[in-house]
Amino acid sequence: MHELSLMQSIFEIVEAEMKAHGLAHIDLVKIKVGELTAVEGASMQFAFEVLKKGTGLENARLEIEYVPGVAYCAKCDLRYLMEGYRIICPQCGRGGRIIAGKELYVDSLGVDDGEENKNCQKCIKGQ
Amino acid sequence: MKKIKIVKSVLKANDRVSEQNRQIFDQHNLLVMNVIGSPGAGKTTLLEGLIKRVKDRLKIAVIEGDIFTIRDAKRIEACGVDVVQINTGGGCHLDAVMVQEALENLNLNKLDLLVIENVGNLVCPAAFNLGEDFKMVVMSITEGDDKPEKYPRIFQESKVLVVTKIDLLKYNQFDMERFLNEVKGIQPDIEIFKVSSIKGEGLDELVEWIIKQLEVKKSMSA
Ligand SMILES: [Zn+2]
Numbered sequence: 001m002h003e004l005s006l007m008q009s010i011f012e013i014v015e016a017e018m019k020a021h022g023l024a025h026i027d028l029v030k031i032k033v034g035e036l037t038a039v040e041g042a043s044m045q046f047a048f049e050v051l052k053k054g055t056g057l058e059n060a061r062l063e064i065e066y067v068p069g070v071a072y073c074a075k076c077d078l079r080y081l082m083e084g085y086r087i088i089c090p091q092c093g094r095g096g097r098i099i100a101g102k103e104l105y106v107d108s109l110g111v112d113d114g115e116e117n118k119n120c121q122k123c124i125k126g127q
Numbered sequence: 128m129k130k131i132k133i134v135k136s137v138l139k140a141n142d143r144v145s146e147q148n149r150q151i152f153d154q155h156n157l158l159v160m161n162v163i164g165s166p167g168a169g170k171t172t173l174l175e176g177l178i179k180r181v182k183d184r185l186k187i188a189v190i191e192g193d194i195f196t197i198r199d200a201k202r203i204e205a206c207g208v209d210v211v212q213i214n215t216g217g218g219c220h221l222d223a224v225m226v227q228e229a230l231e232n233l234n235l236n237k238l239d240l241l242v243i244e245n246v247g248n249l250v251c252p253a254a255f256n257l258g259e260d261f262k263m264v265v266m267s268i269t270e271g272d273d274k275p276e277k278y279p280r281i282f283q284e285s286k287v288l289v290v291t292k293i294d295l296l297k298y299n300q301f302d303m304e305r306f307l308n309e310v311k312g313i314q315p316d317i318e319i320f321k322v323s324s325i326k327g328e329g330l331d332e333l334v335e336w337i338i339k340q341l342e343v344k345k346s347m348s349a
Contacts, residue, residue, distance in 0.1 A: 002220060002251035006137055013135045021131060028128060031137070038250055038280040085279030086312045095315030105136045110128040 003040055006104070007047035011057070013106045018056055025056040028110030030063045036085060036101035041066075069101030141255055144223035148230070148258025155235040156348055158341040159243065161257050163281055164265035166247035169291040171199045172324040173265055174242060178206040180334045185239040185341065190229050192221040192246045199244065209233060220251035223258060239341055249274070253281040260344065261286035268292050268299055272306035279313050287318040289333065294323040 014029055029048070033039050041064050048062040069082035073089035073096040080090055082101065089096050136142065152159050164170045178187060188209040191200040200212040211229045213221060226243065233241070243259060245252040253262075264285040266274055269292055275282045282288065288310060296303075310317060318336065322329035 002254055005218070005220075005222075005251075006254075009137045009140065012140075013133070013137065017131065017133055017135075036280065036283070038253065038278075085283055087283070088312050088315065104138060106133050108133055109131040111131070113129045 003043035004047045007051055010106055011051055026060050026109045027112040029060055030107045032065050032067055032103050032105055032107045034067045034101040034103040036069045037104050067100055067103045070099050071096035072099050141223050144227055145256040145258040148223055148227055152258060156345050157235055157238050157241055158344050159241045159259040161243045161245060161259035161262045162265060163245045163252045163262055165249050165270060168265045168267045169324055170244055170265045171202055173291055175206055176324040176330045178208055180330055182208060186237055187240045188233050188238050190243045192244055194246060215246055219246055219248050220255050221245050222255050226257045249278040249281050253284050263287045265289045265291055268296055268301040272302045275309040275313055282310055282313045290321045291324060293321045294326050
């Protein structure tokens with residue numbers, strides 16, 4: 001259940017950014033999560049829903065982008081997609097070095113400025 | 128939708144403090160191991176066995192992480208070493224700030240080895256660096272040979288694996304070969320020790336390995 005404490009950290013980051021940008025509310029929080037972090041997406045969503053009540057994130061949704069595990073074998077000069085947590089090089093069978101998949105960061109925030117709705121209205125009018 | 132790019136690491140606060148801890152440990156030439164395992168894996172019993180064998184050779188202190196109790200701390204204290212208790216009050220892991228606060232209760236100048244017994248849990252402690260030199264994952268054969276598949280991250284993050292309760296092998300369906308193959312696939316460089324803390328088997332080898340880690344650390348800073 002470290003998802004809850006991770007989500008608390010995410011809220012701290014997001015609320016500091018909102019303050020810095022003078023935003024009272026936001027509509028989207030996008031995070032990037034490496035597949036080697038053992039962070040559960042469903043638990044993150046749950047923690048997000050629990051914590052957002054009564055904050056400027058009340059109407060926001062959480063979008064999670066997963067980053068696959070990638071390792072590098074120096075002997076073969078080969079980058080390869082990891083199969084789960086297995087780090088063995090598919091060519092020589094030796095252990096590689098992880099180069100991606102351990103990311104865990106807040107990527108961006110989104111604020112609904114009505115642009116999409118306007119476009120949508122145009123579509124409707126155009127038809 | 129207007130987008131505001133941020134790119135801020137979620138664990139940055141913890142990582143910053145863990146880096147401070149690491150500097151403190153390095154300044155004191157102190158070897159620090161972060162011991163992680165499930166409840167009942169035998170972490171405290173293993174530490175009792177290790178401390179008895181090593182306390183005449185190294186000056187040791189233990190930070191005991193526990194959700195609510197001080198039971199394990201009392202057991203370690205009975206071995207004759209300093210213990211600092213951290214109760215997380217429900218938290219499932221220790222973080223770097225908790226460890227930094229605990230350091231105030233220890234005289235680091237007088238120590239060679241600091242053992243941090245993390246909260247019993249294979250998942251969350253793997254995500255939080257404390258500034259340690261290495262993580263030690265402790266797993267008993269009674270937990271089953273499928274643990275690396277279920278909790279791969281801790282096996283990937285650990286420098287050493289201690290397989291405990293091997294005196295119970297004959298009573299359990301534990302496929303050591305399958306288990307070790309799985310572990311090596313996740314972390315080929317991991318050191319593996321098989322021990323029985325009760326019978327004492329394998330403990331001397333582990334003690335020598337730990338002492339060697341301290342010597343290597345000291346020689347690198349010299
Ligand atoms: Zn290779």
